[in-house]
Amino acid sequence: MELTAIPGVGEKTADALQALDDPERALERGDVATLARAPGISSGRAARIARGAIRANYDDPGEFVATPRAREIYQDVLALLQERTVTDYATHRLETLYPSASRARIEDIRERTRQAMDKEPAAEVLDALDGVEPLSEPTDRRIRDRCLATQDAETYAHARDVIPEVSVELVDNARKLSELARGYATVVVLDESFARTDVDGDVRIEPDALENPSAVVPERTLGFFAHNRDRLQAAARVHRTAGLDPSCDLDSLETALDRLDTDGAVRGDEELDRLTTAVNDIDAAVSQAERVANDHLRDAIEERDVTIDGTDLLSLVERGAGVDSLLQRELADEYDAAVEQARDALVETLNLRETEAIARRAFGDDPAYPVEHDEEVVNRLRTELTAARDRRATRQKRELASDLAGMRTDCQQLVECALELDVDLAISRFARDFDCTMPTVGGDGFTIEGGRSPLLDVAFEDVEPVDYEVSGVTLLSGVNSGGKTSMLDLVALIVTLTHMGLPVPAEHARVARTGELQYHAKNQGTLDAGAFESTLREFGELTTSISEDRPVLVLVDELESITEPGASANIMAGILEALAERDATAVFVSHLASEIREVAETELAVDGIEASGIADGELLVDRTPVKGRLARSTPELIVEKLADENVAESDFYAGLLEKF
Known part of the structure; x- marks a missing residue:
């Protein structure tokens, strides 16, 4: 794969990616976590690079989400998925899922989604996933x-x-x-x-x-396996808990990992432990051996009946007066015994074997008090023990490394499988949490049955399910706070999820394949001349870009706010006529539906979200749009309520009702 051929990857970024061991594989897998390890590449940048590589692979032009509000809906969808991940890897990996116009891309993700929805996100599996991370190389060591x-x-x-x-x-x-x-x-x-x-x-x-x-x-x-030991053990637990087919023998892997210390040293070898302990304890053992010899010799001197009183002899000895001659003459056997005890103590304390002969030479035969070791011999003993330890350690390391080296690729797959399971379980949890089904892709427009938006500021179980079907260009009317904007959000949500290859929160949904989602949110206040002109240019470009190869879904929320009401009706009628001529699918939410329909030269469909009345100051609304019905406005409902409640002023209110 030519890195610079990926959208958004220039020479500088390509050079950074080349620092990775296998950038092509990371790009093919959409492995955002690995890509983010490249110098100067953030997680967000890595996700964009991965998406660019995927688009290039599928010959996908991208830009499905064509407006800020459409991008917000996509980001909201992504956030809902990411909230259901355990690992950072899965969080980043989900960023490679995006709404696409490519049939092949959508179908590939749909196939994975079907398999993911069959997986049970059991609590013990999710617990096991905590601690799984992508494998990484340890820092260089000497x-x-x-x-x-x-x-x-x-x-x-x-x-x-x-x-x-x-x-x-x-x-x-x-x-x-x-x-x-x-x-x-x-x-x-x-x-x-x-x-x-x-x-x-x-x-x-x-x-x-x-x-x-x-x-x-x-x-x-x-060092690689020691550095990644916790991650590998966690991945092994995931495979055991989830019942996955592992890429390597888990028992062999765990046995090998148990032999590794955190610093990459081999543990569990008795001979290596013996040599290591001997090297570490040699100074203390030598001092202890000296004490053994001197304690024995001291006791012998104090108890010995010689020419001079034993206590006086001890005093002389401690002052160094004639030590050698006194020991040679009076205590030769005792000195030999003391030295032999020192030698035995040193050999026994250090558990020496091949180097026992060297150790015994650490205490000489010539009488002296106090008994002292030969530093040159002790240094030689230390050198021999250290060399033996290092040779043994190297042999053990080579043997264990030989066993593990062949498992490296399998271990990489083991961890990747566990991490990808987290991605699948996030999709499964999303589908279960929001009662999702797989939508049908095809036909014209869209059909939604029992749709519920998880984006509303209420608990999902309290969301009222709605049905809606649109083919062609439609005006959506309704009372204030009746759910018109929420309906557009739901449509955008379901269309976006469908083109991501993911399940949708509905009992049933069918969505036509769309090349672009144009969702224009409600403007706050009347636009100035420049902004008004810019908005008209956007719609002008939109209507000319629609083609059979790249169909567009247009959602617009109260476009009338861009200018004066009279002019707005004329402009919106013209836009809707142009979209209808191009067989586009569009839903325009407007309070001017009646006025637009009157000035339009083409017959426009009008649907309405009906309110049956007002109770305790609250609208009673059926949030499913009624096909072919212009919904009554909130003011009309209020006037009607007053007419029913106030008999004395009924003529006044009746007159007002006639104005609607």
Whole structure:
């Protein structure tokens, strides 16, 4: 996919997207969360880029929502869906759903929607989804216990690029290689020429190491899985709870993850734990061994019956007077026993095995008091234990990394499946919360049966269901606060959802395929000359843009407010005539329906939202429009009410009624 071919993606944005591991895949999936990780790309920008890629894929011209009010309806729909997500991913992912004029796009989403509506948004599944996030790479880390070695400058440069986590050293002889082996637990040599070189330490000749970096730096794989462990475990819980077919063996994955520490270290290996504990405890163990020896020797000195009183001897010894000779002459056996106890204590405390012989040399045979360790021997013991620990850790890391490396793609799919389930469950919850059904796409105009808008400021269960059907151009009349604007909102909502491929809040709905939704909200007050001219230009462009290939649905709320009432009726009649000539579908809400119909040269359909009367100051309204009926106005209903209630003034009110 050519990134710059995507609408809204220029060279700068394309360069930012190239920083991702697989931008093409993210674009194909509409993966907003991944796209938003590109440098300088916000979540909102990522959603627009993803939508642009989808439109390009479906050859969709876009711009279905053609007016500010139409865009508001779409944003309201999107918000209702996003409120029903658990993960941030699903929230962003839903932004790639948009109303489209493309048959293929609508049908593809409708197919997914049908499957989503069959899924049960059980509470335990939603709980399991909490904690699932897209997998991400950990920050770069340095590995300091091993290095790469080569005598070739080009190989050196290539190695630094391929495996930046470890040091790369230039060596030209065995002496320098030996120096590296003393400074690093493991040296990986990239040149075959060193194959016959005899060097002490863990030196590995691996000319092909750069072809498999994970073998040299298993921390790369382990770091990825450790960094994403919680997300993977959460995704596994989602699959188990929801009964999904996982892309990998969950038991094997969870067992491997249990062996990982948060920093990517391997846990659960007894030998590695033994060596790690020994390295960590060596100083404390040496001090403890010294105390054991000195306590034994002190007790022996105090209790020993020698030429001088034991207490005096102890005093002399503590002042350092003739210690060596006194110990050699009087306490040689006791000193040997004390040293042996120190050696045993050190070996036992550190649970030493292969390095036991070194540890025993930490306390010498020459009598001295107090007994002290040989620092040079202890340092050697520390070096040997550290090297053994690091070698063991590296082997364990390589083995575990080898097991996990082959699971990476499957784990990516595991998480993606869980995240996409959240998208599906948001659709399912939307459909269930608002009693939605899948609409039929086709025919002319629209038909709505038992439609209820979730956008009203009342509880959804309290919304009165309405029916409405329009084919062609129609004027919608009705009393103030009778629900005319709410009816337009409901129509716009259902048309928008239908072209998003989503279910609609109605018992039944049929919507003609539409290329553009023109919803013009009510203007506040009369427009000035410039705004009035601009509004007329918009309708002029609209009427000339309608075609069989791109049908338009026009919803207009009280356009008469743009200018004086008399002129408004003439203008609206002209607009409706032009729309009728082009076989457009349009609903114009107006209080001037009667006047418009009178001046129009084409017969215009008029529907009415009827009020049966007034009770306690409130209108009694049937909010389903009556076909072919001009609804009475609120003033007429009030005059009629007064005529019925006031017998004395009945003639006055009767006269007023005749004016309507």
